[in-house]
Amino acid sequence: MKLAKTAKIAAITLLLLALLTPLTVTQAQQEEGKITAYVQHYMKMDRSGLLLINDTVSLVTEEKQATIQEIFVGVPRNLKEKLSHITAKPLTKPSIELSVEKAELWEENFYGAKITFKQPLPLLPGQRYIILVSYTLTDVVTPHPKETSQFNITFPIIPALSLQAYLCNSTLELPPGARVLPGASHSTNTTWTERAVYVKYLKENVEPFSGERAWMQIAAPRIQPxxxxxxxxxxxxxxxxxxxxxxxxxxxxxxxxxxxxxxxxxxxxxxxxxxxxxxxxxxxxxxxxxxxxxxxxxxxxxxxxxxxxxxxxxxxxxxxxxxxxxxxxxxxxxxxxxxxxxxxxxxxxxxxxxxxxxxxxxxxxxxxxxxxxxxxxxxxxxxxxxxxxxxxxxxxxxxxAPLYPTLWTALLAFIVYAAARTIRPPPPVPTVPIPVDTIRSFLNLYKRRESIMRELTAIEEEARKGRMPRSRYRSRRRRLEAELARISKSMEPLKEELRRAGGRIADAIAMIEIAEAELQEAESGMRRLTIRYRRREISSDAYKRLLRDYRKRIDKAKTTIDEGLLRLREELGA
Structure with missing residues (x-):
């Protein structure tokens, strides 16, 4: 009887706990506050065309305590190809360690950084926790096809956040002397100073993942993409x-x-x-x-x-x-x-x-x-x-420090003493060994460099005729240019060693370098001539005559380069 009574009391207790638990969870959820953000979105356009962005994100909760584990900060997905690097760090002390990784959310039209706090971040009402998110965008400047000092620029005028932003204050800093031309995608306010030009845009109550892409035309003679x-x-x-x-x-x-x-x-x-x-x-x-x-x-x-x-x-x-x-x-x-x-x-x-x-x-x-x-x-x-x-x-x-002057002084004194003692016929000049391995390495690198340059010319022609997608063209071009830079870096010490060898080898290197400069100048002149002819700035007869002269210069430069390379190959067989 006593055992049955105890079991009945335990059952009633479990039933009460089951009924009260959902109420407690619901009450706790209601007590959890909502975190929102205030954003200072500062963009700076460098002369090179690189866009540097600093987003100062202030996290706040108005009425109730809240916690946050992660936040997403970035740009709309249609700017994905332009975003290259992104970092984040806390500005509020004591700071909480955080990690940053790139993330892409298709449904939210987002690409940027997923910022995760190592520990959940608690926020009290009225308290602010500030994070600085920095990132760079490339290829945001497109030159005007006719005007050399006019450009079209594309940029994120509103960043994409995973939180609602009460206020987003955006500023775009342009180089001094820039002018914003009519026809921009957003209505902005522009301020001119001696130091820079500031384009400002303000928006309230920005919904989560509501980043905006903007474009405008500017006249900026100091931009050099x-x-x-x-x-x-x-x-x-x-x-x-x-x-x-x-x-x-x-x-x-x-x-x-x-x-x-x-x-x-x-x-x-x-x-x-x-x-x-x-x-x-x-x-x-x-x-x-x-x-x-x-x-x-x-x-x-x-x-x-x-x-x-x-x-x-x-x-x-x-x-x-x-x-x-x-x-x-x-x-x-x-x-x-x-x-x-x-x-x-x-x-x-x-x-x-x-x-x-x-x-x-x-x-x-x-x-x-x-x-x-x-x-x-x-x-x-x-x-x-x-x-x-x-x-x-x-x-x-x-x-x-004084060792080398001392050595030179002692050497000079010895030479004077030896000359005073006796004058003897000069000893035979020692034969400088031919740096065979260096010449062979230089020729191999030069051959590879010429192959890459031909491939660059080929893909540029394919892209110009529309036979290659722009994204694939940019990817291949960057890969080839990076390899070309590595080859040029590897060739420099080889050139120095060949110059020190003197004689025919040094003459061949000098011949190649001078001819390369002449070739580059002639090819540039030919392109400028073609542009002038298409604009009808010169007659057909003048165009043909000048084109013939440029081709002669190009052929002569290429012949000189081949002669220099042939001299180096002859040294290998000497």
Whole structure:
């Protein structure tokens, strides 16, 4: 009897718990607050055509406490091909660790970042938690087919968020001197200053995943659309306390008309700026705002590539710490670089006699030549929103600085003494061995480079005739240009070694380089001539005569290149 009574009480208790549990869950759900956002959407158009975006997202809850585990921030899916890099970091302290990965949601028309908090983020009423989301968009600038200083630009005027936004304040910063032309997709307010031009747009109560794509036409003479498939930053540490930088660029021009000079960004405090091309010194004029205008060696037409090097110095005390005989170099390797670089290489040359202690990150190559050490670090992609870090510690004795002048003085004294003692016939000049392996490697790379250039010409013709989709064309072109940049990088040390060999080998290299410059100039002139003829700026007779002259120059340059390559092949058989 007592057992039955106990079982009855237990059954009643379980029934009451079952009835009360849904009520408790429902009540807890009702108490969970709703999280919304305020967004500062800031976009900056670089001279190169790259669009840098910073979204400051403030998360708030109005009445009740709420928690959040993840948030999506990005752009509409029709801008997917243009979004290249995206990062996120918390601005509120104490911050909660978060992870970022790219995500695509078809039903929500979204592409961007999925930001996940390592721990659920609690928010109290009136409290704000701020996240900064940074990303870059490429190929947003399309040159006008006729006007060289007019462009069509496409950009996300409203970002795509997984939360409702009470307010989205959008600002587009354009280079100084730009003008917004009539006929834009959205009605905006424009403000002009000496520093820049600001295009502003405001929208309230933005629903989740309601990002908007906008377009407008602008007149901006300072925009120079380019791509940079390869860049090498060479950092030279001198034994005399000088920090010299050599930036070598491979630039592809994407604008309309001819490019005769290019504005290049510089790191802060850069001084003594110079420039150098394949044939000698170039004119470089340093400007305010950490920039320099470089006069190119040969004018560049759309789709063509140009290579040049910018040289400058940085203040030693800003980047190098010294304690006795120990030195530490700390800097951001991509400081001042406002372009996206597909293949970015950093090379550090230490003073003679220095010994490396610690390098972070781990270099891909360590090389010693005599008493000099060189390290190289390769990065697959470089973007302005991802600052890189380099720390290098080494030991160096000040005895090495006066050592070389002392050796030269002693050598000169010995020569004078020997000449005074006796005059003897000069010894036979030793025969310099022919660098067979270097010549063979150079010829193989040159052959591969010519094959890639022919393939680039072929796919451009296919795309022009509409036989190849634009997406496939861009993908193949970028792959070929990246390979071309790697080959050009590999050929430079081979050229230097062949120049040092002297004689016929050095003459052949000089012959090839001069002929290549002549070939590039003649091909550019032929394209400009064709454009002028299509615009009916010259007569048919003048067009045919000038075209014949350009073809003669091209044939002569190609013949000279073949002669130079033939000389190198003859050296292999010598």
């Amino acid at each position: 380019i791509e940079c498939p390869f860049m090498q930053r060479k950092i030279i540490l001198s034994q005399y306390g000088r920090l010299e930088i050599h930036d070598t660029y491979h630039i592809v021009y994407k604008g309309n008309g001819r490019l005769t000079n290019l504005t290049v960004p510089l790191p802060p405090h850069a001084q003594s700026v110079r420039a150098r091309g394949s044939l000698g010194e170039l004119t470089a004029k340093q400007q305010e705002g950490n920039e320099a205008v470089i006069s190119l060696e040969v004018s560049v037409d759309p789709g063509q590539t140009t290579v040049f090097t910018v040289l400058y110095e940085l203040p030693w005390s800003e980047y190098v710490e010294s304690r006795g005989g120990s030195y530490t170099l700390k800097l951001c390797p991509n400081a001042g670089v406002r372009w996206e670089v597909e293949n970015f290489a950093v090379k550090v040359v230490l003073p003679k006699g220095a010994k490396i202690r610690v390098v972070e990150p781990e270099p891909s190559l360590k090389k010693s030549t005599g008493f000099s050490y060189t390290i190289e670090i390769d990065y697959v992609e470089e973007t302005p929103i991802n600052p890189l870090q380099l720390s290098l510690s080494y030991e160096y004795s000040p005895i090495w």
